[in-house]
Amino acid sequence: MSWQDLDHDACVRFLSETSLGRLAFTDAESxxxxxxxxxxxxxxxxxxxxxxxxxxxxxxxxxSVAFEIDSGDTGPQDHSWSVLLRGTADVMPDASGASTLETVNVSGWIGRDRPVFIRIDPTEMTGRELLPA
Structure with a gap:
């Protein structure tokens, strides 16, 4: 097995196909x-x-934040991959693309009211996947 870097298109494909990620940031207490x-x-x-x-x-x-998605499949194909974005998180104003935001199907983890959208515009995108030898 060996790690191979993903190109931009592969990273975008994985970002488009999944909906669960991890947001890394520094809280108010650093x-x-x-x-x-x-x-x-x-x-x-x-x-x-x-x-x-x-x-x-x-x-x-x-x-500045980091955002990561991954898959750790351990079946016969052993296809594992990871995509990492770095960028800036920003609160989207109510008026910014409101009609578009209403159509975005993103729910919170625990179903509470989540009226605000945060946007991360990546300044860096990298990825890698584990391939069979």
Missing amino acids: RLTVLPVNYHWDGEGVLIRTGAGSKLASAARRQ
């Missing part, structure tokens, strides 16, 4: 935090629906 989130890839960036809390506070500060 602690590194990684949380699972449901997301939507809109072709240019990641949309996450959230409510009040540490994710929203981080985005309100326009903080």
Whole structure:
């Protein structure tokens, strides 16, 4: 088995095919935090629906974040892969693309009211996959 870098198109394909990722950010007390989130890839960036809390506070500060998705399949094909984005999180204003946001199907993990969208515009995108030898 060996790791192979993914090109941009492969990274985008995986981002388009999955809906669960991990958001890494620094909270208000400067602690590194990684949380699972449901997301939507809109072709240019990641949309996450959230409510009040540490994710929203981080985005309100326009903080640098990392976002990661992966698969660790361990079947006969042993196809594992990972995509990592780095960028800035930003709270989307109510008026910004409101009609588009209404059609985005992103739910919170625990079903609470999540009226706010956070957008991550990647400045860096990398990926890799584990291939059979």
